Amino acid sequence: MNSLVGEIVPAVGAAVGAYGVNVLSRAEDQAADATVRLGQRLLDRILRRTPDRAPIEAAVTTLATTDGDPDALAALRLQIRGVLAADPSLVTELAALLPEQPAARADGTRGVAVTGNVPGIVSTGDAAINIQRR
Template identity: 60%
Template sequence: MPEIETLLHQVVPAVGAAVSAYGAAVLVRAEEEAAGATVRLGQRLLGRLRRRAPEPEAIDAAVAELAEADGDEDALAALRLRIRQALMSSPGLRAELAALLPPPPAGPTPGVHVSGSVTGIVSTGHGATNIVRREAR
């Protein structure tokens, strides 16, 4: 069963995009041809959340607040909290949402961890080439 943090990382941006695109109307608006894949996914996820969450009115209130706040980070965080609470209380809902999402990338996400200060080049990637041009003195 997928971890809650992994689901939140995938669900919240899609639901947030749907709310940004349609505002509070996302709660009742039918999918449109012109809607992008992320918005359609967000609508499906939100619909499932509203049908299966123990307190769908809390999800609705957070969506309405986000729509009114026009993408404010705090309002998005409040929606994330409501979605987290729904996922924590329902393993079945976690499985249903995971089935709607593409699989998360396998393994650790690429990146560089730096401890301390770095004075040179940090480069990742297959076949990366770094060229340092020094100014003439």
């Protein structure tokens, strides 16, 4: 589910970035690019299936008024994750709306193919030294 949220939130964030708080009521705009339209469709489905829209609408409003602040985007992500956790059928519905991800491909010697999130270090090479501090 976290990878699905990771795909949904950037699209919704793009729609919020393009339309601000008006994304909550704006009809699909023919001039909008595919990502913005996708974000609008995803947000619309989420809001239609959410018993209490207020927390998501508040997160969208905050994101729209803070110029894409990463913390505001994280707050929207948290709200969307909560809705998806409560409605597994919505997870399936939203996943069907997302474009299929191309298969990961690693080219060249020691190439690394990564899909999804990588919380740690990815490294190749002779005598590499990697230190990750938390």
